Amino acid sequence: MDAHPEDRTRVKAVLQRAMELEGAARSTYVADACAHDAEVCQQVERLLAAHDRAPTSVVPPALTMIDVPPDALVGQIVSIYRIEELLGRGGMGEVYKAHDAKLNRPVALKLLAINLAHDTERLRRFRVEALALSSLNHPHILVVHDIGDHDGRPFIVTEYVEGLTLRQRLMGAGALPMRDLIDVAVQISSALMAAHLSGVLHRDIKPENVMIRPDGYVKVLDFGLAKLAGQHDHDDAVQWRTRQGLIMGTPQYMSPEQARAEQVDFRSDQFSFGALLYELATGRPAFARRSLIETAAAVINDQPDALGRVCPQMPPTLCIAIQRCMEKEPSRRYDTTRDMHRDLLAVREHPMEVTRATSPIPGCDAIVVMPLRILRSHPDADFLAFSLPDAIAASLADRHTIAVRAPLAVQRHGGADADLVTLADAMAAQFALTGTLACVEGRIAVRLQLLAIPAGTVMWSDARVATLQEMFELQDAVAAHVALTLPGSVVATHVGAQLRRDVPNSAGGYAFYLRANQLAYEVSHWHEARDLYRACLDADPLYAPAWARLARCERLIGKFSASADESKACLASAREAFERALALNPDLAVGHSFHAELLIDVGRADDAMRLLLERLVIRPNDPDLYAGLVPALRFCGLLDESVAAHARTRSLDPTVPTSIHHTWWMKGEYRRALAETYGDIGYMQGLALASLGREREAVAALRRREGETTESRIRPYLASLRALLENDRDKSLAALESASALQIDAEALYYLARTFARLGEGDRAARELQRVVEGGFWCHHAFERDRWLDPIRPRGDVQQLLERAREQAQLARASFVRWRGPSLLGLAITNASR
Numbered sequence: 001m002d003a004h005p006e007d008r009t010r011v012k013a014v015l016q017r018a019m020e021l022e023g024a025a026r027s028t029y030v031a032d033a034c035a036h037d038a039e040v041c042q043q044v045e046r047l048l049a050a051h052d053r054a055p056t057s058v059v060p061p062a063l064t065m066i067d068v069p070p071d072a073l074v075g076q077i078v079s080i081y082r083i084e085e086l087l088g089r090g091g092m093g094e095v096y097k098a099h100d101a102k103l104n105r106p107v108a109l110k111l112l113a114i115n116l117a118h119d120t121e122r123l124r125r126f127r128v129e130a131l132a133l134s135s136l137n138h139p140h141i142l143v144v145h146d147i148g149d150h151d152g153r154p155f156i157v158t159e160y161v162e163g164l165t166l167r168q169r170l171m172g173a174g175a176l177p178m179r180d181l182i183d184v185a186v187q188i189s190s191a192l193m194a195a196h197l198s199g200v201l202h203r204d205i206k207p208e209n210v211m212i213r214p215d216g217y218v219k220v221l222d223f224g225l226a227k228l229a230g231q232h233d234h235d236d237a238v239q240w241r242t243r244q245g246l247i248m249g250t251p252q253y254m255s256p257e258q259a260r261a262e263q264v265d266f267r268s269d270q271f272s273f274g275a276l277l278y279e280l281a282t283g284r285p286a287f288a289r290r291s292l293i294e295t296a297a298a299v300i301n302d303q304p305d306a307l308g309r310v311c312p313q314m315p316p317t318l319c320i321a322i323q324r325c326m327e328k329e330p331s332r333r334y335d336t337t338r339d340m341h342r343d344l345l346a347v348r349e350h351p352m353e354v355t356r357a358t359s360p361i362p363g364c365d366a367i368v369v370m371p372l373r374i375l376r377s378h379p380d381a382d383f384l385a386f387s388l389p390d391a392i393a394a395s396l397a398d399r400h401t402i403a404v405r406a407p408l409a410v411q412r413h414g415g416a417d418a419d420l421v422t423l424a425d426a427m428a429a430q431f432a433l434t435g436t437l438a439c440v441e442g443r444i445a446v447r448l449q450l451l452a453i454p455a456g457t458v459m460w461s462d463a464r465v466a467t468l469q470e471m472f473e474l475q476d477a478v479a480a481h482v483a484l485t486l487p488g489s490v491v492a493t494h495v496g497a498q499l500r501r502d503v504p505n506s507a508g509g510y511a512f513y514l515r516a517n518q519l520a521y522e523v524s525h526w527h528e529a530r531d532l533y534r535a536c537l538d539a540d541p542l543y544a545p546a547w548a549r550l551a552r553c554e555r556l557i558g559k560f561s562a563s564a565d566e567s568k569a570c571l572a573s574a575r576e577a578f579e580r581a582l583a584l585n586p587d588l589a590v591g592h593s594f595h596a597e598l599l600i601d602v603g604r605a606d607d608a609m610r611l612l613l614e615r616l617v618i619r620p621n622d623p624d625l626y627a628g629l630v631p632a633l634r635f636c637g638l639l640d641e642s643v644a645a646h647a648r649t650r651s652l653d654p655t656v657p658t659s660i661h662h663t664w665w666m667k668g669e670y671r672r673a674l675a676e677t678y679g680d681i682g683y684m685q686g687l688a689l690a691s692l693g694r695e696r697e698a699v700a701a702l703r704r705r706e707g708e709t710t711e712s713r714i715r716p717y718l719a720s721l722r723a724l725l726e727n728d729r730d731k732s733l734a735a736l737e738s739a740s741a742l743q744i745d746a747e748a749l750y751y752l753a754r755t756f757a758r759l760g761e762g763d764r765a766a767r768e769l770q771r772v773v774e775g776g777f778w779c780h781h782a783f784e785r786d787r788w789l790d791p792i793r794p795r796g797d798v799q800q801l802l803e804r805a806r807e808q809a810q811l812a813r814a815s816f817v818r819w820r821g822p823s824l825l826g827l828a829i830t831n832a833s834r
Helices: 005-018 023-033 038-053 120-134 166-173 178-197 236-240 266-282 292-301 316-325 337-349 384-396 407-411 420-426 468-485 495-501 507-519 523-539 544-560 564-584 589-601 605-618 623-635 639-652 660-666 670-675 683-691 695-708 715-725 729-742 746-758 762-774 780-785 787-792 796-818 821-825
Strands: 081-089 093-100 105-112 144-150 153-159 210-212 218-220 365-369 373-376 402-405 431-440 443-452 457-466
Touching: 005 023, 005 038, 023 038, 023 292, 081 105, 093 153, 105 120, 120 144, 120 153, 166 210, 166 266, 178 210, 178 218, 178 266, 178 316, 178 337, 178 670, 266 316, 266 337, 316 337, 316 420, 365 384, 365 407, 384 402, 384 407, 384 431, 384 443, 384 468, 384 507, 402 639, 420 431, 443 468, 457 468, 507 523, 507 544, 523 544, 544 564, 544 589, 564 589, 589 605, 589 623, 605 623, 605 796, 605 821, 623 639, 623 660, 623 746, 639 660, 639 821, 660 670, 660 683, 670 683, 683 695, 683 715, 683 746, 695 715, 715 729, 715 746, 729 746, 746 762, 746 787, 762 787, 762 796, 780 796, 796 821
Parallel strands: 365 402, 365 431, 373 431
Antiparallel strands: 081 093, 093 105, 105 153, 144 153, 210 218, 431 443, 443 457
16 A cells, blocks of 8 residues: 555655665664564565665665655556556555546556566566466456556556455454354355465465455455466575565465475465454454564464454354464365365354354353263264263253353364364363273273363363163262362252263164254254154153154154144144153253244243243253243244344354244344354245345245255245245245145244235235234234335234234233343343344
8 A cells, every 4th residue: 555654754764774784684673663564664675675686777766766656647548547546555566446448447457666667576476466367267356357568567457346455444343243254254265265276376365465345245356476386486485585584475474384485385375364364353463473573483383362262252163264274284274275165164054153152151161071082892882972971961051150062062073083172262161071981891981081271180080980881870970070170069959860861771772862963953854853763762762852852853844844634643742752751851951942842833932931931040051941042032022032042052052053043034134144044944045135135046045945845834935935036926826825724833924924915915914914923923023124014014903913912022021021031141121122
């Protein structure tokens, strides 16, 4: 960028003193004098290099070059481009906004600085940038329109991008919100993946070289230090260092191998990208020291502050991805940039990883309970690697002063083989329970350790050898020892009895249970998951969690998949399974959470809310109970409270899914709704896209899900919205009628009612809205802001329905306050929820 007057004065002062010195003394002085201003350092370095290389007849004296007017070309014609304004000035030259007279469009024109026209190295770099950009064709990489020469000065013409660099964005607003960060990360990684697949390394990834448009669209700029496939590394040290021994570029974003002037490959860009994301997330550079030399040394030797502590709201998967990019050794980074991009896509597409707080209660510590490592395998005992720590985690969840990261959550981040410190940091845990499992001659040996993280201090350890049945009986003692060693109060007195209720008694049955859990949140696998839960219970009929999860599957199949007759049978089976689960264990949190969903289905959302709040008084750290509150509160019209319940769920266990995407949509937060649609039947993805004005994408997504689903109740539901977006009124109405006849969910009926209204079917829309309110969906804020309901809003019957919804929501709010909801969710008591 063009220097301000005070910067030019500073450049002159530093330059004048530097010209009196030679060799290492000059290098050291410049590095220290410009320690906090890379731009001033680059200007001084450039001027010194030009002064040393050429006589004054070719290049003006260094001190006079500072005062060359930066806007001398404004108003002139370069080739077919009329120069309109100076956009910036850097080490390579000036960038202007220009007008393409031939195609009548704005462009950006980058012109090599006049004093560098005879600089062989700078000319080479300028041509490399032109070649790199012209060889790439990707939506997130700046597009090259033209390459030419003006009075002996080469220029590159690119698309003109309206927006801010990420540096400007950081300076103006600080760290990016987490969802913006994830979106930016995915776009940049997509660009880097395309460049690397084309054999192009960027080698200068930093905030100044990425622009973000007002609509959030990202463009990667400035390939001036790029390296193309086939380019000879004739002298990498010369390319990366000036005569004075100063590192070119911006050291805090260089990879360690780059800072050491070693040969680099695509993994160097990964490191720079990780450093960029670190700064976008925290608002401060990962490596920033007093001088450029100290900064380069920090890049090579030091570790930045742990992301899990500096940025506690970061999803664990994103934290791990960034840390992997920033590994000092290239071999520990991603094998391909495609793998890196896929990991970031997974962060964006899996809502269960996206929102996390450090702990559910202020000042509360957290423990990550690791699956056991199997040292000697045996088919009848290996299931203990999960079931034993899972039972201990369930026990510890009763404590009010500790948050528990359960083994199933750990498994999503590498399981027992994951790096413990990295994992604990990503999951914001201060303690870890680890162990090993071995089966020797019919007996089971278990060794456990409780560690303080990151020091690795052993706080407690134990080794047990027992039979399979004895191992179940020993779980109570193990849980009690762990609980008493941790900071805080003693373990609840009822934990032992609960623990014995919630342990499996069959290795084969537990294997069925674990596999069913993996499938149960995908619509296409509901039937398979149901069969696996049944197989588990055939082998182990006293295992309460399996009864609860079977009940959930029966409910979902009956609600969304089965025929009318089959639906009644499924829902009856669901009620029976819930009763079995809660009879075996009245304190089973997942049982109460799923049972609450059944209450919501029959129009009793307020009772579901009360049930869950009652249980949370006893188990305030249980994520399943908070997850159940998300839909219950939404149905009651308490949207902010629903969001708070989701956040508390994620803080306790990022793997527990919720229906938060519907809550975000009801609040008008369509981008957030779209980001959370993983596991949805497909309707919300299409609706959120359409609400964002991306109707073509919405139609494609809905059509794809229609083709994928085998569920009879879901297909017309999807088709009704898809046909409306395609302006096919008749097909949309036909699908609506079919979906309405099959649908029993009050929230789903609301989506149908608004679609009827959009199509001008006022009477039909009003009848559906009556079913909505009578069915227990009282989200009046959504009704009031929904423009699709505008045609029927003035009707008297509709006004009565809206008033009834408001009244029911007010009653539900009073119950929420009475049952300690605000304190459990950390909310202030207010009179309205938007």
